[in-house]
Amino acid sequence: MYNGLHLSFWEPPAITTYRTRLTPEQIDHIDKTHIWHPYSSFSQSTPVFAVESASGVYIKLYNGQTLLDGMSSWWSTIHGYNPTYITQAVCEQAQNLSHIMFGGLTHEPAAYLTQQLVKLTPSGLEKVFYSDSGSVAVDVAMKMAIQYWQAKGQPAKSRIMALAKGYHGDSIGAMSVCDPVTGMHHLFKDTIKQQLFCAQPQSPFNGPFNPADLTDLKAKLEHHHHELAALIIEPVVQGAGGMHFYHPQFIAQAKTLCEDYNVLLIADEIATGFGRTGKLFACEHAAITPDIMCLGKTLTGGTMTLAATLCTNAIADTICQASPGVFMHGPTYMGNPLACTAASANIDLLLSSPWEDNITRIEHALTSGLAACKQLNSVNNVRVLGAIGVVELHDPVDMPTLQPLFVEEGIWIRPFGKLVYMMPAYTITNTQLATLTQGVYNVLTRYAARLGHQATPNQTPINQAPFDAHE
Ligand SMILES: *Cc1c(COP(=O)(O)O)cnc(C)c1O
Numbered sequence: 001m002y003n004g005l006h007l008s009f010w011e012p013p014a015i016t017t018y019r020t021r022l023t024p025e026q027i028d029h030i031d032k033t034h035i036w037h038p039y040s041s042f043s044q045s046t047p048v049f050a051v052e053s054a055s056g057v058y059i060k061l062y063n064g065q066t067l068l069d070g071m072s073s074w075w076s077t078i079h080g081y082n083p084t085y086i087t088q089a090v091c092e093q094a095q096n097l098s099h100i101m102f103g104g105l106t107h108e109p110a111a112y113l114t115q116q117l118v119k120l121t122p123s124g125l126e127k128v129f130y131s132d133s134g135s136v137a138v139d140v141a142m143k144m145a146i147q148y149w150q151a152k153g154q155p156a157k158s159r160i161m162a163l164a165k166g167y168h169g170d171s172i173g174a175m176s177v178c179d180p181v182t183g184m185h186h187l188f189k190d191t192i193k194q195q196l197f198c199a200q201p202q203s204p205f206n207g208p209f210n211p212a213d214l215t216d217l218k219a220k221l222e223h224h225h226h227e228l229a230a231l232i233i234e235p236v237v238q239g240a241g242g243m244h245f246y247h248p249q250f251i252a253q254a255k256t257l258c259e260d261y262n263v264l265l266i267a268d269e270i271a272t273g274f275g276r277t278g279k280l281f282a283c284e285h286a287a288i289t290p291d292i293m294c295l296g297k298t299l300t301g302g303t304m305t306l307a308a309t310l311c312t313n314a315i316a317d318t319i320c321q322a323s324p325g326v327f328m329h330g331p332t333y334m335g336n337p338l339a340c341t342a343a344s345a346n347i348d349l350l351l352s353s354p355w356e357d358n359i360t361r362i363e364h365a366l367t368s369g370l371a372a373c374k375q376l377n378s379v380n381n382v383r384v385l386g387a388i389g390v391v392e393l394h395d396p397v398d399m400p401t402l403q404p405l406f407v408e409e410g411i412w413i414r415p416f417g418k419l420v421y422m423m424p425a426y427t428i429t430n431t432q433l434a435t436l437t438q439g440v441y442n443v444l445t446r447y448a449a450r451l452g453h454q455a456t457p458n459q460t461p462i463n464q465a466p467f468d469a470h471e
Contacts, residue, residue, distance in 0.1 A: 024050055024062035024063070027050045027062070028050060031048060031050070032045065032048075046399050046400050046403065047400065047403055047404055047407075049061050049063075049407060050062045053082075054069070054081035054082065055080070055081050055082050056080040056081060056082075056425075056427070057069050057080050057081075057424065057425050057427065057428050057432055058081075059081070059412055061407075065407070065410065066410065067407065067410055067411060067412040068410060068411045068412065068432055068435055068436055068439070069081070069411075069412045069424065069425070070411055070412055070413045070422035070423075070424050070436050070440075071412055071413065071414055071422065071423065071424075072298070072302065072423050072424060072425050073302050074297065075239075075271050075276065075297040075298055075423055076297045076298045076300075076301070076302030077298070077301065077302030077425055078274065078275070078276075078298045078301055078302070078346075078350065078425055078426045078427075079301050079302075079346070079349055079350070079353075079425060079426065079427055080425040080427050080428075081302070083301055083303075083346075083349060085345055085348070085349050086300070086301050086303050086342050086345040086346055086349065087303070089341050089342065089344070089345035090303065090304070090338055090341055090342050090345070092341075093109060093337055093338055093341040094338060097109075097337045098336075098337065098338050099333065099336055099337060099338065100337065101332075102130070102330070102334040102335040103330060106335075107335075107337050107340075109335075109337040109338075109340035109341045109344065110130065110335040110337070110340045112340070112344050113340040113341075113343050113344045113347075114128045116343075116344060116347050117295070117308060117310065118310075120280060120281075120347070121281060121293060121295075121310055122281060122283050122284065122288065122289035122290070122293070123289060124289040124312050124313075125289060125290075125293055125310040125311065125312060126310075126311075126312060126313045126316070127310065127311050127312070127313065127315075127316040128308055128309075128310050129144075129308065129309045129310075129311075129327070129329070130306065130307070130308050130331075130334050130335040130336075130340070131306075131307045131308070131309065131329075131331050131334065132305055132306065132307065132331055132333050132334075132336075133169075133296060133305055133307050134168075134169050134174075134270040134294065134296030134297060134307050135168070135169025135170050135171040135173075135174040136169075136171060136307060136331065137270065137294040137295065137296050137307035137308060137309045138168045138169045138171070138173065138174040138177070138232070138266075138268060138270075138294055138309075139169075139171055139173035139174055139329075140294075140309040140329050141230075141232070141266045141268075141292045141293075141294050141309045141311075142160055142173050142174075142177070142229075142230070142232070142266070143173075143327075143328065143329055144292055144309065144311055144315060144319065144327065145160065145229040145230035145264045145266065145291075145292065145315075146158050146229050147319050147327060147328065148229070148264065148315050148318050148319055149229050150322070151318045151319050151321065151322030151323075152318060152322075153322075156226060156227055157225075157226065157227060157228055157229045157262075157263075158227065158229055159193070159194075159195055159196055159224070159227050159228055159229065160176070160177050160193075160195050160196070160228070160229055160230050160231075160232055160266075161195065161196040161197065161198060161220060161221075161224070161228055161230070161231045161232070161263070162177035162178075162195060162196075162197055162198075162231070162232050162233070163197070163198060163199075163200050163201070163233055163234075163238065164179055164180075164181075164197050164198065164199055164200045164241075165179045165182070165200045165238055165241035165242050165244060166178060166179055166200075166232070166233070166234055166238055166241050166268075167179070167183070167234070167238065167239055167240030167241045168232060168234070168268050168270075169270075172188070172191060172192055173193075175188065175192055176192040176193045176194075176195050177195050177232050178241070179197075179241050180197055182241065183241075196220060196224055196228065198216045198217045198220045199213075199215075199216035199217070200238065200241075200244060200246070201213040201246040201247060201250040202246070203246060203247035203249070203250065204245065204246070204247065205236065205245040205246060205247055205248070205385055207247070209247045209249035209250070211253075213246075213247070213250050214250065214253050214254070214257070217231075217254060217257060218257060221257055221258070221260075221261040221263060222261070225261035225262060225263055228261075228263045229263070229264060230258075230263060230264040230265065230266050230291070230292070231254060231258055231263055231264070231265055231266065232266040232268055233251065233254065233265070233266070233267060233268065234267075234268045234269075234271065234272065234282075235248075235251050235267050235268075235269060235272060235281075235282035235283050235285070235286065236248055236251070236272060236277055236282040236285050236286075236385070237271065237272050237276075237277055237282065237385060237388065239271040240416070242417070242419070243383075243388070243390045243392075243419050243421050245383060245385045245388075248282075248285035248286040249286070250286075251267075251283065251285070251286035251288060252286040252287065252288055255286070255288040255290070264291040264292060264315070265288075265290045265291050265292070266290060266291065266292040266293070266294065267281075267282075267283050267290035267292070267293045267294070268294045269281050269282055269283065269293055269294060269295055270294050270295060270296035270297050270307070271297055273295045273296075273297070273298065273299070274295075274298050274299070274346075274347075274350060275350060275355045275356070275359055275386075275387075275426065276298075276359070276386050276387055276388060276423060277359075277385055277386040277388070278356070278359045278360070278363070278385075278386040281293075289312070291311060291312055291314075291315055292309060292310065292311045292312075292315065293309070293310045293311075294307065294308070294309050294310075295307060295308045295309075295310070296308070298346070299343045299346070300339055300342035300343045300346055301342065301343075301345070301346030301349065301350075303342045303346070304336075304338060304339045304342045305339065306336065306339035306340070306342070306343055350426075353426065353427075355426055358387075358426040358427070359386050359387050359426065361430065362386075362387040362424065362426070362428065362433065363384055363385070363386055363387065365430055365433040365434070365437070366384045366387070366388075366389035366422070366433065366437065367384045367389075369389075369433060369434055369436070369437025369438065370382050370384065370389050370391060370437050370440065370441075372437075372441050373391045373440065373441055373444060376441075376444055376445065376448065377448065378393050378394060378395070378444060378447070378448045378451075379391055379392070379393055379394070379444065380392045380393060380394045380418070387423055387424060387426060388421065388422075388423045389421060389422045389423075389437070390419060390420075390421040391419070391420040391421065391440060391444070392418050392419055392420075393418045393419070393420065393444075394418070395418060396417050396418050397415045397416075397417070397418065397420070397447075398451070399415070401447065401450060401451070402415060402420075402443070402447050403415075405443045405446055405447055405450075406439070406443050409439045409442055409443050410435075410439065411435070411436055411439040411440070411443075413439075413440060413443075420440060420444065422436060422440070424436065
């Protein structure tokens with residue numbers, strides 16, 4: 001009401017509860033009708049389970065079931081779900097500043113996180129670019145490498161080389177450096193840049209290093225260095241391309257070769273960063289500093305989306321000293337204060353925990369717990385590295401059959417292609433790990449029996465299977 005000099009402002013109604021929540025039936029209906037899921041179809045529905053809440057290593061479904069989580073929501077929830085320390089830090093920050101544009105403005109949460117990242121990552125990575133997701137962090141890394149060579153007066157160096165069977169994200173740029181066969185290049189071939197690919201290293205992480213692993217890399221560098229801006233690799237663990245573990249010596253040698261041929265090295269640590277492989281960053285296994293490093297996934301402990309691309313002073317200085325004099329990227333939500341706060345709290349929590357002991361403990365538990373799976377006829381290979389356990393089957397899984405079996409068993413595992421794999425929270429207990437690995441064994445046994453009883457197993461080839469590439 002306007003009453004003379006006294007302006008009365010509209011005030012929102014007092015909120016006691018945020019709003020009335022949808023029923024499980026409503027959620028299910030809306031989801032099936034309107035919502036895309038990762039690599040999903042509206043016509044071939046695979047089951048989607050509605051989550052009511054999650055805490056620690058347990059996911060609670062609306063149907064009352066509780067699932068023991070083996071996935072850490074794709075590498076992210078390393079302290080389990082809803083870690084109080086991070087949640088409280090974020091709530092506190094939300095009272096003060098949830099978001100502000102990063103163009104021309106800065107803030108304490110970004111400064112604090114940057115200080116942490118510069119200190120923790122391999123020495124020499126001094127400049128940090130924040131973005132919203134892993135794929136964008138990879139695009140940013142590629143743009144940095146390309147702008148670097150333009151600034152050096154070598155614009156022909158604009159292609160990126162990647163390893164076969166790699167995965168770097170789903171955006172148009174990141175997709176171009178994913179494996180050309182499984183990475184959906186055939187669908188978008190007129191839109192994505194034709195990059196260069198070299199052979200996947202075969203020497204196992206713990207075995208002897210075979211120098212033949214470097215032959216193809218060396219030959220491609222020799223022939224193409226004049227047009228190559230960078231080599232991008234997932235150090236030690238290739239994730240979504242097949243959960244492949246390889247020898248750190250390959251990374252050390254690749255770094256030297258890249259230097260010899262004037263090609264930058266981009267380490268995509270989006271999956272491997274923050275302890276998962278037993279080192280804080282997988283590059284440490286090879287004791288190298290890449291020229292550019294991408295971080296994402298568990299950067300915020302699975303509470304919010306945030307990614308970072310770090311580079312050396314040499315790269316930043318070169319870009320900034322030549323036309324156009326700036327690095328050409330700037331997301332709207334760049335350096336979001338809530339996400340930076342979540343990331344800092346996540347890192348504090350990780351560093352104050354006995355994380356190295358936890359990774360070793362989980363590695364042992366997964367190794368012994370999954371050993372029984374080797375006896376199954378359907379299983380081709382079982383491998384463990386750090387807090388990552390992989391059971392590779394002979395055939396791609398039939399998701400509509402297999403996924404509900406895991407849920408019936410009370411565990412959350414999301415296979416893709418031929419791979420049944422897990423990367424639990426670092427906080428998971430030994431008892432919970434035993435339940436998880438026994439559950440995997442039980443489910444694979446029942447799955448084999450179920451398939452054995454089908455006249456024609458309903459198996460789709462990997463390229464057409466509704467698989468999730470985010471792993
Ligand atoms: C998941 C992942 C990405 C992409 O991250 P998004 O946040 O899904 O865009 C890139 N690289 C690697 C190695 C990944 O595991």
